[in-house]
Amino acid sequence: MAYFGENACRAWTKFNASASQSDSFNVSSIDDDGVGIFGVNMGDSTNTNYCVLTGYSQQKRTNPNRVLFIRRDSISNSSFDVEINIGHGGTFDVDFYFVNVMADT
Numbered sequence: 001m002a003y004f005g006e007n008a009c010r011a012w013t014k015f016n017a018s019a020s021q022s023d024s025f026n027v028s029s030i031d032d033d034g035v036g037i038f039g040v041n042m043g044d045s046t047n048t049n050y051c052v053l054t055g056y057s058q059q060k061r062t063n064p065n066r067v068l069f070i071r072r073d074s075i076s077n078s079s080f081d082v083e084i085n086i087g088h089g090g091t092f093d094v095d096f097y098f099v100n101v102m103a104d105t
Contacts, residue, residue, distance in 0.1 A: 010102065037084075050102060054069075
């Protein structure tokens with residue numbers, strides 16, 4: 001049973017480093033904007049006060065200094081960018097990315 005309403009999941013996706021989605025809900029497309037940088041485009045817009053939960057997977061622990069974050073200047077009511085940085089300030093692709101958007105209607 002799906003729930004769509006106040007404080008519900010507005011969108012989610014699992015995608016790989018080639019921006020190919022394995023599965024999703026209300027994510028119309030993923031833009032590959034460079035190594036470790038992706039644009040997430042939602043099918044239905046929402047207000048800009050949403051919460052994005054992110055995660056990633058990889059084959060083995062190779063560098064614990066990776067940080068996946070949402071780029072603040074990219075947040076709109078229908079899209080945002082995620083970026084993964086490594087210890088020396090560069091970007092990096094991992095195996096899979098997970099994104100969940102929670103928001104009011």
